[in-house]
Amino acid sequence: MKLYYAPGACSLSGRISLHEAGLAAEFERVDIKTKTTEHGYDYVAINPRGYVPLLVLDDGNAVSENTAILEFIAGLDANLAPGGLLGRTRLIEMLSWLSTELHVAFKPLWHSEDEAERAAAIEAVAQRLALIEEHINELYLFGPRFTVADAYLFVMLRWAQAFDVPISAPMLGYFERVAERPTVRRALTEEGLFVPLPSIDVSSIEALI
Ligand SMILES: N[C@@H](CCC(=O)N[C@@H](CS)C(=O)NCC(=O)O)C(=O)O
Structure with a gap:
């Protein structure tokens, strides 16, 4: 499977769900302004609607619309x-x-x-x-x-x-x-978005007591 995505876009929910389901997938980034993929392809030729996400299955079938993609992943893992x-x-x-x-x-x-x-x-x-x-x-x-x-x-x-x-x-x-x-942290990290919570500064610990 391949998920076309843009960092932080609604496609992030598909990435999280794929990780939750333990499904292996490729991820190809799309510049949603220029409609070009990270491998230089014209995204509109891949998805004429021009939106991410798009999930392309191993048999070549493509599923568009975030809700349909999420429902499809839930169909592959009933726990979701x-x-x-x-x-x-x-x-x-x-x-x-x-x-x-x-x-x-x-x-x-x-x-x-x-x-x-x-x-x-x-x-x-x-x-x-x-x-x-x-x-x-x-x-x-x-x-x-x-x-x-x-x-x-x-x-x-x-x-x-x-x-x-x-x-x-x-x-x-x-x-x-x-x-x-963990799946959410992983997905955020993969999209370059993970921000750890600020760690406590022990030098000011007295101020916290
Ligand atoms: N109806 C689509 C909308 C998806 C959507 O709005 N995707 C945004 C990113 S979250 C996008 O690709 N925007 C590009 C654009 O507006 O050209 C769906 O639900 O999947």
């Missing part, structure tokens, strides 16, 4: 989805919402210079994050089990922090919990 038929439907429900409501709400923050539009987008993202907070009453979105939806929400929370969207303490706690997973 809530159990049962209704659980699977709940996963699709959550992935759809993350994509069509939360992810899309960030668009002006990526593409607009207009301050009013940006402020409205920050508010829209904050409202949407507040709406899903109630789902995290245990460790993750679906209770104690980490699913592909958590990988997607983690990426959205990285963006939210980069754009100074206010984030509640429980949501921040959730973010830090996900960030500590």
Whole structure:
């Protein structure tokens, strides 16, 4: 399998999910501005929609749309989805919402210079994050089990922090919990994004007591 990605983009959720599933994959970086891959190929010829992620399977079939890719990976490792038929439907429900409501709400923050539009987008993202907070009453979105939806929400929370969207303490706690997973640290490291938590300066330890 090969995942076309851009560092820190929504494709990071696919990389995390592949690592969670223990699946071997190649990763090819795409410059999403010039639409060129790291090996110099025209990305639009590979994915006419021009977006990352794209997952190309070993038989040559290509899956586009982040939610479809995440659902596909959950199909390869049932541990990455809530159990049962209704659980699977709940996963699709959550992935759809993350994509069509939360992810899309960030668009002006990526593409607009207009301050009013940006402020409205920050508010829209904050409202949407507040709406899903109630789902995290245990460790993750679906209770104690980490699913592909958590990988997607983690990426959205990285963006939210980069754009100074206010984030509640429980949501921040959730973010830090996900960030500590070895697969997430590995994925961030591979994309050149891993930032270790600041270590405590022992020379000022008295100030902490
Ligand atoms: N509908 C697509 C959208 C994916 C998407 O927005 N990808 C962004 C990175 S997170 C991208 O490739 N942007 C490039 C562009 O806007 O040209 C999906 O859900 O997979």
